[in-house]
Amino acid sequence: MPTIIQSGSFVSAGGNTVLQLRSSVDWIQLFNATTIAAAPANFSGIKWQWFRGMAQRNAFVETYDGAAAYAVTTSAALRAGGNAAEGISLLDSSLQGTGTPVLCASIAAGGVPPVVTVANTGNLVDGDIVRLTYLTGAWQLSGVDFTVDQVLPLGPTFRLPGMAPIVAAPATGANSRWRKVNYNPLYYPRNRYISIITQAANASVTTTVAHGFTVGQKLRFHIPEISAIAFGMVEMDRVEATVLTVTNAYTFTINVDTTAMNAFAFPLSADVGAGMSFAQVTPIGMDMVTALSTNADYLKDATVNEGYIGCLVPGNPAAVATFYNPGGAAGDTIYWLAGKSENL
Numbered sequence: 001m002p003t004i005i006q007s008g009s010f011v012s013a014g015g016n017t018v019l020q021l022r023s024s025v026d027w028i029q030l031f032n033a034t035t036i037a038a039a040p041a042n043f044s045g046i047k048w049q050w051f052r053g054m055a056q057r058n059a060f061v062e063t064y065d066g067a068a069a070y071a072v073t074t075s076a077a078l079r080a081g082g083n084a085a086e087g088i089s090l091l092d093s094s095l096q097g098t099g100t101p102v103l104c105a106s107i108a109a110g111g112v113p114p115v116v117t118v119a120n121t122g123n124l125v126d127g128d129i130v131r132l133t134y135l136t137g138a139w140q141l142s143g144v145d146f147t148v149d150q151v152l153p154l155g156p157t158f159r160l161p162g163m164a165p166i167v168a169a170p171a172t173g174a175n176s177r178w179r180k181v182n183y184n185p186l187y188y189p190r191n192r193y194i195s196i197i198t199q200a201a202n203a204s205v206t207t208t209v210a211h212g213f214t215v216g217q218k219l220r221f222h223i224p225e226i227s228a229i230a231f232g233m234v235e236m237d238r239v240e241a242t243v244l245t246v247t248n249a250y251t252f253t254i255n256v257d258t259t260a261m262n263a264f265a266f267p268l269s270a271d272v273g274a275g276m277s278f279a280q281v282t283p284i285g286m287d288m289v290t291a292l293s294t295n296a297d298y299l300k301d302a303t304v305n306e307g308y309i310g311c312l313v314p315g316n317p318a319a320v321a322t323f324y325n326p327g328g329a330a331g332d333t334i335y336w337l338a339g340k341s342e343n344l
Contacts, residue, residue: 002027004339012315014330015151016125018091019338020310026052026341028059028088028311034332035323040065048075048326050088050311052341057123059087061324078324085324086153086314089123094307099180107138113161116148118178121156123312124148129209130158131181136173138166139272144193145181147210147250153314153325162208162250163195164266194221194279197233197264202244202253205281210249217243218285219254223264224277231279233264240284311338 006022030048047062058076075087103119116132124130126149135142141163148158196206213219223237241254258264264279313334315327328334 002339003342004337006339007335007337009333009335012328012330012332012334015315015327016153017313017315017327017334018125018127018310019313019336020308021338023340024309025311025338028336028338030088030313030326030334030336032323032326032328032332032334034328036064040323043069043071044323045085045326048088054087056089057087059326061085061087063324075324083324084153084316086326088326089312090309091312092307092309093182098182101133101177101179104132104135104176104178107135107141107166109167110165111159112165113159113163114166115150115157115159116178117155117157119156121151121153121158122180124151124158124180125312126151127210129181130178133177133179134173134175135269136176137269139269140267141166142272144208144278146208160208162206162210164206167268191280191282194223194264194281195266196251197236197258197279199258199261199263200253201257201259203256203258204247204251204253206251207281208250211252211281213243213246213252213283215243215246217283219243219281220284222277222280222282224279231264231267232262233258235261236264 005025008019010017028048028050032044032046035044036046043063043065045061046064048059049062050059055076057079058074061073061075061078063071063073075085078085099122102122105117105119107117108115127147128151129145129147131143131145132141133143146160147162149161151158190209190212192207192209192211194205195208196204198204219241221236221239221241223231223234225234225237236256236258239256241256244253244255246252267276313327313336314325316323316325316329316332323329326334
């Protein structure tokens with residue numbers, strides 16, 4: 001008999017959603033309450049079921065056309081028929097290795113943040129980390145890891161929210177690739193590449209991967225002096241600083257006045273040469289005055305395991321007319337159940 005171990009609901013943003021689960025599961029069900037209530041004119045998915053033993057990206061799909069006509073098929077069959085139909089994939093953040101390289105078609109110039117167009121987004125979801133390589137015309141991004149957001153499987157595109165706008169639109173070239181990487185260890189602290197440092201009384205710093213730093217954390221900066229033309233703010237090299245505020249997942253402020261320093265500038269493609277190092281920031285401890293005055297656990301960052309197991313639920317981008325993905329279109333309300341099978 002089946003046992004429900006977890007259930008919930010979410011409102012779709014039109015992209016991919018990760019459901020983090022308490023344990024491994026044998027079955028998952030999802031219901032699109034918005035599509036069921038709307039009685040769509042065309043066949044659309046209303047219910048998805050995945051069972052252990054099914055392939056990744058697959059599920060049984062129940063479709064509905066608004067005239068009380070129902071049909072049951074699979075995501076794989078719909079996809080084979082040329083439809084945009086993704087199923088459900090299990091995830092384990094502690095086991096995911098480096099993904100298969102995928103063609104990187106272009107990167108928009110001047111985008112805030114830059115938008116990358118690719119051959120396909122695979123099982124990429126918002127918050128994943130990718131590594132870009134062989135970017136002809138944008139060598140300054142090659143070999144750098146980025147957290148992505150606004151993953152649109154039918155774009156197919158994703159954004160680099162921790163990156164400053166690039167100056168020239170690159171012709172990325174036939175060998176240009178992106179690949180998913182398991183960059184983050186399960187425990188903090190973590191080293192980060194820097195994309196922006198502002199000139200301010202309390203400088204604002206942005207990193208290419210979500211930093212995960214906390215207020216009171218002490219950091220050391222490394223701005224390669226041999227790349228002074230490319231990065232500019234060499235005065236910050238070897239400077240130790242304390243995090244004052246966390247602006248968002250990619251940006252934080254520090255207790256360093258940079259107003260009189262040279263302006264920081266992420267290198268251009270033409271600046272990149274052999275042996276180039278990137279600007280980095282490394283956690284080195286906690287500000288003990290802050291930690292003790294606030295009774296903070298200053299070892300917490302290094303002891304919290306942030307691994308998770310769960311499942312990937314792909315959504316429907318706005319450009320799709322017929323919805324077959326379990327994550328729904330933007331604004332759809334999705335209910336879900338997950339459980340184990342028992343033999344008594």
